[in-house]
Amino acid sequence: xxxxxxxxxxxxxxxxxxxxxxxxxxxxxxxxxxxxxxxxxxxxxxxxxxxxxxxxxxxxxxxxxxxxxxxxxxxxxxxxxxxxxxxxxxxxxxxxxxxxxxxxxxxxxxxxxxxxxxxxxxxxxxxxxxxxxxxxxxxxxxxxxxxxxxxxxxxxxxxxxxxxxxxxxxxxxxxxxxxxxxxxxxxxxxxxxxxxx
Numbered sequence: 001x002x003x004x005x006x007x008x009x010x011x012x013x014x015x016x017x018x019x020x021x022x023x024x025x026x027x028x029x030x031x032x033x034x035x036x037x038x039x040x041x042x043x044x045x046x047x048x049x050x051x052x053x054x055x056x057x058x059x060x061x062x063x064x065x066x067x068x069x070x071x072x073x074x075x076x077x078x079x080x081x082x083x084x085x086x087x088x089x090x091x092x093x094x095x096x097x098x099x100x101x102x103x104x105x106x107x108x109x110x111x112x113x114x115x116x117x118x119x120x121x122x123x124x125x126x127x128x129x130x131x132x133x134x135x136x137x138x139x140x141x142x143x144x145x146x147x148x149x150x151x152x153x154x155x156x157x158x159x160x161x162x163x164x165x166x167x168x169x170x171x172x173x174x175x176x177x178x179x180x181x182x183x184x185x186x187x188x189x190x191x192x193x194x195x196x197x
Contacts, residue, residue, distance in 0.1 A: 027129070027136055028154065031166035034183045035134065038168060041182040045089035045190030053094030060096045061086055064194035067172035072126075072133035076174040078106040081195045083115060089189025102195060113137065113179070115193070120186070124149050126169045133169040135179055138162060139186065158185040167193070 083102035110127035124137015
């Protein structure tokens with residue numbers, strides 16, 4: 001009887017511990033595949049950017065990628081940020097945009113992120129997944145009301161006004177960070193959103 005009780009307790013504990021992680025942390029397979037190819041996608045896009053980008057754009061790209069990543073989450077990250085999009089790969093191979101407004105809101109186990117200005121926006125959550133900080137969100141055209149990432153239909157790949165976004169988040173300091181989007185749905189091969197304040 002004791003063995004049966006112990007076995008049932010162990011099994012029940014395993015189910016209770018495993019279920020929330022799957023429900024809360026699962027990425028859709030297509031975004032997980034983009035993350036799995038992160039390094040290869042970044043390398044190809046960077047080669048294109050450095051082969052034909054302008055001197056000013058390359059200097060901005062170098063600044064955005066400089067600095068050693070620190071522990072991803074710190075409550076000091078909360079607040080408003082200036083954020084600048086850099087699109088790498090494709091035609092043209094490097095485009096650096098003017099700064100926009102973004103906001104990070106601390107939520108205990110991660111951050112809610114919103115790009116607040118510009119015609120292309122994104123909103124979602126940054127959490128720890130497999131040892132790195134990962135952003136899962138929805139990109140949208142200004143004026144649209146985006147659904148939450150976990151409300152996207154299983155096969156949805158984007159429709160011109162909404163698209164699934166996935167990125168790796170790196171904090172350099174409480175004044176500098178970056179979101180790096182492998183194989184974004186729109187326009188380029190790799191996007192970097194540089195955050196400064």
